[in-house]
Amino acid sequence: MSIERITLSLEGMSCASCALSIEKALKKIDGVNTVNVNLMTEKALIVGTDLEPSMLIQAVKNAGYDASLDSVEKNKEDLTKNTKIYQVNGMSCAACAINVEKALKKIPGVITANVNIATEKAHVTIDPDIASERKMAEAVQNAGYELVINQNSHSLDQDDSQQKLKKAKSKMIWAWTIGAPLSLLMIFHMSGLAIPYFDAISLIASFIVIFVVGKDLIKSGFVAILHRSFNMDVLIFLGVCASYLSGILSIFGEQIADYSVVGAMIMGFYLIGQYLEALAKGKASEAIKKLISMNVKTANLINENGDIIEIDAKNLVVGDVVLVKPSQAVPADGIIIEGETTIDESMVTGEFLPKTKTVGDRVIGSCINQSGVIKVRITSVGEDTFLSQMIKLVEEAMGTKVPIQRFADKVVGIFVPFVLIVSLATFLFWILDPKTTHAISLWGASILPWVNPNLNALSA
Structure with missing residues (x-):
């Protein structure tokens, strides 16, 4: 499933009321998430999923106006890449979650909103070019709740x-x-x-x-x-x-x-x-707290002069080279560029026996280096690491509503x-x-x- 942005050229509009009528007609179509009709440019931007341009044009004609297809832009990226997780405070029941969902879905650029009362989390899929986090927070606040936007998606206190x-x-x-x-x-x-x-x-x-x-x-x-x-x-x-x-x-x-x-x-x-x-x-x-606790706090960074500096693992960037000694955890995902060792990957595979790793092999952050000294070039940091993706998947599973x-x-x-x-x-x-x-x-x-x-x- 991909996000589609369809632009229509409009004819027959004469006032703001006409633009509003077209917006209402387009929003009734299944798959349409946001509609923005510009009276000055006589254009309509429709964002949604699985959209059929002919149906959009027909809806405009049924409203009493003319329309033609201007452009179709499809975002082939997985929708989950545009899904963010927010903490929601002030909810006490299922009806509260419904109210927060309704408030979020009214914001332009919000494609889907799924609020789980059990985890107090809102999983919101957005069009980053349209959606505004500030407007989302204001809408939730006006509904009587609080949407926390400046927080790590999987930071649980x-x-x-x-x-x-x-x-x-x-x-x-x-x-x-x-x-x-x-x-x-x-x-x-x-x-x-x-x-x-x-x-x-x-x-x-x-x-x-x-x-x-x-x-x-x-x-x-x-x-x-x-x-x-x-x-x-x-x-x-x-x-x-x-x-x-x-x-x-x-x-x-x-x-x-x-x-x-x-x-x-x-x-x-x-x-x-x-x-x-x-x-x-x-x-x-x-379970999530246990996963978060596995994050490595510090890393031995090898700088341009070859000196080893201990830094906060959060400050690592892609391309950095780190030194990992025996009994230390790999600070982030990367590739071994020097050395040979055995790595305990039981946290990922569940296998008791460690795996032998050498130059060119990939290593996963937070896994324990058991024997040799290795140098690792970092390939993924922050939200892109394997552990962060695991935490995100668990949170999304907890946030997904079952049919009942x-x-x-x-x-x-x-x-x-x-x-x-x-x-x-x-x-x-x-x-x-x-x-x-x-x-x-x-x-x-x-x-x-x-x-x-x-x-x-x-x-x-």
Whole structure:
């Protein structure tokens, strides 16, 4: 599959509205990713995959204008070479990933966008001549999330991962340290046992669990509403707030049951899910972290004068000559130009026995030199090394969605707004009956907390 850039000559345009009409007509064709119609030059640049010029011309004619083929340019390079991996912060569920994908796909030059909630990565295939990383970051920010562009594509911070896991565990423990005894008190109270100041105790304890321990969820849900992004956070945010509101109303004498404790329990279950998710993410990235740890830190560079200088391996360039002594790792991919040795390539081949290498043989970076002293001319550095390509392939495999995950994304995208509509409809329907006015908030709000455990399962 290759990227195609097709230019059409247009006739019949008279204003910006005409250009917009042509853009809309062309974007409806399968395979079209970006369209740029220039009114001044009367040209249309279409970028996409597997495009048929005749179909593009016919689409323009159907819109009421004339078009002819100007040029066709095909990029034969593999699309993966134009695929970049970005860290995405602020996501909490499958609906968040969908929102980020939609935001990225609206940017001119973005061909495909695949966001994986498990790895918090966005795999974006772009046309480098059109796409702007700054616009991509702004679009994601406007959707309520953060796209990190100035970061190595496979740099995973183990300390950050452990910090997130520790934070999630701490929140879960605090929530249930307060929530578990509170739930027992509620059961005893509902059984008829008189508990002094139970209403006040439940409100204060629930407030701590919902708005202090769960403040990140509250903030995320509020921001999502501001950005009109209906995800799992919105449902839980509305559910726990509605539950807590029932407690406030009941303490002031309204004829409504106090469900503030239920809101605290929902937050507790949510935080359990967050902890398990952080635990799973840590395990999922463990293989990549092990690969990254194999990168060589320093290299013995032989300069033009023949002197040996120890430098950072990241500063090597293609053509440099390095000296590799026994028990040292080869700093980058290269070709032996002097010496003979045996190399342990078990990290690549899985073979236990080392391989004999001599002048003209290729060596792979990070493999251990076991016996002789060799001089190696560097042929690949940075992202082009074998180890970096291995890491990239593993990350791409982790970032690729399996069919069931795509199905779950679609379900969540429909499920969240559906539940909100049903909840609102229930509220509006019963408000028409004056006899049931006292239970309106209970009936309307009860739908939101009930679906939260189900949505947690969908977003996992």
